[in-house]
Amino acid sequence: MTAPGAFARGTDDGAASLAPVGVICGSGRLPLEVVAAARARGRKVVPVAIEGEADPAIDALSPTWLGFGQIGKLADLLTREGCRDLVMIGGIAKRPDMRKIIGDFGTMRRLPRIVATLVGGDDSLLKKVIRLFEEEGFRVIGAHEIAPDLLAGAGPLAGPEPAAEIAAELALAVRAVVDLGRLDIGQAAVVVGSRVIAVEAAEGTDAMLRRCAEVRAAGRVRRKGGVLVKCAKPQQDLRVDLPAIGPDTVRLAREAGLSGIGIEAGHVLVAEREATLAAARENGMFIYGVAPLAHRSGGQADE
Structure with missing residues (x-):
């Protein structure tokens, strides 16, 4: 040995x-x-x-x-x-x-x-x-x-460039995920209009999206649309636990009534890329690669 x-x-x-x-x-x-x-x-x-x-x-x-x-x-x-x-x-x-x-x-x-x-x-x-x-x-x-080809690129990956109103939702969701990540809680958030309606914790993204669908079904969120954003944590060691999306993410986001998904370019993996992007297009949703976080410390978290 x-x-x-x-x-x-x-x-x-x-x-x-x-x-x-x-x-x-x-x-x-x-x-x-x-x-x-x-x-x-x-x-x-x-x-x-x-x-x-x-x-x-x-x-x-x-x-x-x-x-x-x-x-x-x-x-x-x-x-x-x-x-x-x-x-x-x-x-x-x-x-x-x-x-x-x-x-x-x-x-x-x-x-x-x-x-x-x-x-x-x-x-x-x-x-x-x-x-x-x-x-x-x-x-x-x-x-x-x-496997660098699995990383999300920047800009529109599926669907059109987000309009100004949706871009504002994406920006708010990014800020929410940054604050969430600094506390080592999660990597995703959902924003509808100017309101953060869900953040990811230990249950994971899928369970968070199911919770969003339940909140909508109960009439607690009446406004249509909204966005899911996933980013790596600001202090995250990029060698492990990179966030990811796949076809199930798109399906659950659609069931939650969301308009689309924002993912941090170069820091989120896209599983089953063709199926994921096709699912978004078929459901009239967008997937957009948002700019990497400007305040990230680098490829590895500080020890």
């Missing part, structure tokens, strides 16, 4: 960029797209599917399935495959299953550090997870670094 940090000794970032990349795959379709896109660009990818989280369809990409928390087996696998870079993509709804850890002596040896990662908000947790892998000698990179 390789000692923590041993693999990275004697390497540099240039060599790492040419080496195989490990991709830890959580839930959703994005992990499949990231793996496929990276392979299409000529990168060797070692996909690792998280049991109970990853989409079963990922079997088509020949992954190794591991239980969430089996850090020892994961580190050994990636080292054996020659991986220096590591990408984490997809949702993880559960905490580690300690039953999976029993018998994995590499994980048991690391258990105090693993337990220490389970305290704090999303950003705190993700920073600790990154640090855990870096201590093992891996370089954690963003999904957009191996």
Whole structure:
């Protein structure tokens, strides 16, 4: 078994960029797209599917399935495959299953550090997870670094350029998301007219949009239209947890009676791009890439 940090000794970032990349795959379709896109660009990818989280369809990409928390087996696998870079993509709804850890002596040896990662908000947790892998000698990179075509561009992506009234809604929603992000709460908000009617918290964007539909159905929001905006948090480490939209986002936004969706250009992933944009067009909605946040601190959050 390789000692923590041993693999990275004697390497540099240039060599790492040419080496195989490990991709830890959580839930959703994005992990499949990231793996496929990276392979299409000529990168060797070692996909690792998280049991109970990853989409079963990922079997088509020949992954190794591991239980969430089996850090020892994961580190050994990636080292054996020659991986220096590591990408984490997809949702993880559960905490580690300690039953999976029993018998994995590499994980048991690391258990105090693993337990220490389970305290704090999303950003705190993700920073600790990154640090855990870096201590093992891996370089954690963003999904957009191996699959840049999945990032949203700037300007109209589907539908027309937003009119002045809608542009004002987008601007207010961006301000709401910025304030939300600074508190490490969420990455999305819904604005109707001059009113913020919903913000994303631990329930996620889909549940927030369902809540918006319920509020509308109850007659508590009578004005038509409105916008959803998703941005990365101002202090967010862009290597992990980039916000994303997909066909379900469009469907739920339509059911909530919204006119369209604004997403931060260069900082939001678009899953199933063609289907997502087509769904917006078919429903008379827009998807617009808003300018990146001017006050973002950079590619990585401050430690």
